[in-house]
Amino acid sequence: MTAPPHDPGTATAVDVAVAVPGKAIEGRSPWRIAWVRLKRDKVALAGGVVVLLLVLVAVFAPLIVGLLGHPPNEFHEEEIDPFFSTPKGAWGGISSDFLLGVEPGNGRDVFSRVVYGARISLLVAFLSAVVAVVIGTALGIVAGYFGGWIDAVVSRVMDLLLAFPQLLFIIALVSVVPNSLWGLHGSGVRMAVLISVIGFFGWPYVGRIVRGQTLSLREREYVEAARSLGAGRGYILFRELLPNLVAPITVYTTLMIPTNVLTEAALSFLGAGVKPPTASWGQMLSKAVNTYEADPMFMIIPGVAIFVTVLAFNLFGDGVRDALDPKGSR
Secondary structure (H helix, E strand, O other), X not given: OOOOOOOOOOOOHHHHHOOOOOXXXXXXXXXXXXXXXXXXXXXXXXXXXXXXXXXXXXXXXXXXXXXXXXXXXXXXXXXXXXXXXXXXXXXXXXXXXXXXXXXXXXXXXXXXXXXXXXXXXXXXXXXHHHHHHHHHHHHHHHHHHHOHHHHHHHHHHHHHHHOOOHHHHHHHHHHHOOOEEOOEEOHHHHHHHHHHHHHHHHHHHHHHHHHHHHHHHOOOHXXXXXXXXXXXXXXXXXXHHHXXXXXXXXXXXXXXXXXXXXXXXXXXXXXXXXXXXXXXXXXXXXXXXXXXXXXXXXXXXXXXXXXXXHHHHHHHHHHHHHHHOHHHHO
């Protein structure tokens, strides 16, 4: 009897169990297997490379601007047409001296402001995602494991926050927040408010996923075995359940960050983001509304920056999801 045909690109249990003569069997952790799957997804890897480049740009913004641009708040009126208040050169004043042109009206370097705007957007997006993940994981795992009235209360709080108008609340809150708070001033206060509120209203999404996963994991054999051996609730939550929730939490975090980037840009566009003259992509788009007919490049450049950032994170997040849960994509 002949063996059934076997696809060499597909790994099976037999492949793992059969040892190559003269070589020891090498075990692979789930994370290593996920990394092998992720490396095969070229689109996700491209998104990951763009994400890494964006992070490096945000971290080394002062160095990049010092080498390739001008200070982000420095005016260059000589680059502006005095009659039309638009850049003198073509394509928004793009030249070897101003790589992405200059801002209409005052001549500020668009390249420098886009680079510093990446720092604001990514910082708010990352930190608000951390806040949401910490709160959502803690409450979700507690609600899923203990159940009963604790689960009912946490679930109703989730429903309440999911129905709350987040953007309207932030706009109203920013209008009453003082200029100095928690030792911060100006744009620092605005960023702290954005991170806190976006993270607080984002935790129910994480909490629902963690709660659902915990409900299925708490009945598994290894959890029952830990209970039978006298393990306490804290041990079961942090040593048995939490390590098995890292994969779904990681996947959702990578997909939450681009949403937070869009939220920060929308709030800055509406005037509820960082204060001028701090650079922000949404703020640049808001200002470009009045000048896009005379200088469309000033609107296109920050718009492309937002588009590329969100697309890269989404592609990378989809790849991470497929790598950690390959059955979920079928």
